Amino acid sequence: MNTFSCRFEFTHDYTLFVVTASKHNLVINTSELYHVRIDDRTYPLPDIHVEFMCEADLETVRNIMRTVADLHVGIQSLRQVPLKDNSLERDYVS
Numbered sequence: 001m002n003t004f005s006c007r008f009e010f011t012h013d014y015t016l017f018v019v020t021a022s023k024h025n026l027v028i029n030t031s032e033l034y035h036v037r038i039d040d041r042t043y044p045l046p047d048i049h050v051e052f053m054c055e056a057d058l059e060t061v062r063n064i065m066r067t068v069a070d071l072h073v074g075i076q077s078l079r080q081v082p083l084k085d086n087s088l089e090r091d092y093v094s
Helices: 011-023 058-066 072-077
Strands: 002-008 029-035 048-054
Touching (some): 002 011, 011 029, 011 058, 011 072, 058 072
Antiparallel strands (some): 002 048
């Protein structure tokens, strides 16, 4: 089982990814998901940070993400590391 982490613009984007992965016979096990807050007094931003596990390699996960429209933030911030070790900065070459 491999551990991945990334950022999505919206919770719905992550849901689309999980559903699409399932259609490709890949089970995604979410271990951590949280909404980004500026501080305790503000509403959460739409961005979410996610750590998940699955049996695929990094390129397979990226290729599945590429089949879903508008998941560029997830693709560009995807790393095969735990969330605590991911800067979540976007790699515009991915």
